[in-house]
Amino acid sequence: MFSLFYGLWKYMFTKMEFHVLILGIGKAGKTTLLEKVKSQYSNLEGLPPDRIVPTVGLNIGRVEASNTKLVFWDLGGQPGLRSIWEKYYEEAHAVVYVIDASCQSRFEDSKSALEKVLRHEDLQGAPLLIVANKQDREGAVPADELAQYLDLKKLNERVYAFQAVSATDGLGIKESVNWLVDAMERSERTDTLRVRAGCSVV
Numbered sequence: 001m002f003s004l005f006y007g008l009w010k011y012m013f014t015k016m017e018f019h020v021l022i023l024g025i026g027k028a029g030k031t032t033l034l035e036k037v038k039s040q041y042s043n044l045e046g047l048p049p050d051r052i053v054p055t056v057g058l059n060i061g062r063v064e065a066s067n068t069k070l071v072f073w074d075l076g077g078q079p080g081l082r083s084i085w086e087k088y089y090e091e092a093h094a095v096v097y098v099i100d101a102s103c104q105s106r107f108e109d110s111k112s113a114l115e116k117v118l119r120h121e122d123l124q125g126a127p128l129l130i131v132a133n134k135q136d137r138e139g140a141v142p143a144d145e146l147a148q149y150l151d152l153k154k155l156n157e158r159v160y161a162f163q164a165v166s167a168t169d170g171l172g173i174k175e176s177v178n179w180l181v182d183a184m185e186r187s188e189r190t191d192t193l194r195v196r197a198g199c200s201v202v
Contacts, residue, residue, distance in 0.1 A: 016194075017069040018184045019091050023117060024098035025110050026077040029133040033098055033167040034061045034074045040173055041065050057081070066181045072096075082113060089122035093184045093193060096129045096176070101146055101164075102137035111150050118152065125192075127183035128160040129176060136166040159183050 022030045041063035059074040073088055075081070095117065099110045114130075117123065130150070132143040141149070143164040161179050165172035184190050 015064070015067060015069050016185070016190075017071060018093040018181070018190070019071050019073065020180060020184075021085075021088055021092045021095045022072055022074040022098060023085060023095060023113075024077050024131075025082075025106065025113055026079075027103075028077060028098040028100045028110070029167045030074050030077060030098045031055050031059055033096075033131065033133065033165065033173075034059060034072050036167050036170055036173055037061060037072065037177065038063060040170060041070075041177070057084075063177075065177050068181055068185075070177070070181070077113075085117065086120055086122065089120055089126075091193070092123065092126055093187070093190055094127040094129065094180055095123065096131060096180070098131045098133050098167075099146060100134050101132040101142075102134040102140040104141065107146075107149055111152070114150070115152065118155075118158075125158060125187065125189040127180070127187055127189075128155070128158055129180055129183075130160065130162045131165045131172075131176065132162060133165050133167055135164050135171055136169050159187065 022034060024030050038061045055074055055076040057076060061072040061074065063070050063072075073092070075085055075088065097114050097117070100106060118128075130143075130146070132141065132146045134140050135142075143162040147162045161183075163172050163176045163179065165176060167173070
């Protein structure tokens with residue numbers, strides 16, 4: 001009986017930890033996005049944009065938001081690095097897919113890479129936030145126009161949203177994080193990962 005009540009107490013009062021993948025092709029602004037999230041949700045000052053270099057491998061950022069712990073995995077997006085993405089799919093609660101909305105010539109590459117991500121069975125049911133980044137730049141395509149361009153048929157099968165963001169000035173960052181937390185808390189995938197990790201109280 002004690003173990004049941006302890007398990008219930010732990011479930012109710014221990015902050016849930018979510019793992020969020022940040023994906024996208026090279027130079028989409030993934031690391032800049034992570035640094036801005038860190039600066040807005042922790043006492044740590046994120047790196048200024050002019051000191052951020054392309055990610056080779058993995059950057060990890062930890063923040064707390066809405067009484068939850070968020071662990072962001074920012075993965076390099078150059079063609080030769082995308083093969084490592086799938087190694088992190090199985091443990092991810094959600095995916096943030098970052099697109100440089102100011103560079104339409106790279107939309108097709110972004111779409112192709114995203115479609116491959118969505119087809120992978122290890123990400124089945126994972127909420128997806130597609131970020132139309134670099135809205136501070138002239139000519140950036142709004143999030144709704146980007147959604148029409150991508151026309152991703154697979155999106156009907158999962159919880160998803162599009163968000164206009166500027167990782168440089170912080171536009172849309174808190175809205176993005178709030179959506180992620182809400183989507184992950186409601187997701188059946190979260191329940192599945194919790195049970196797999198041995199966190200079920202029954």
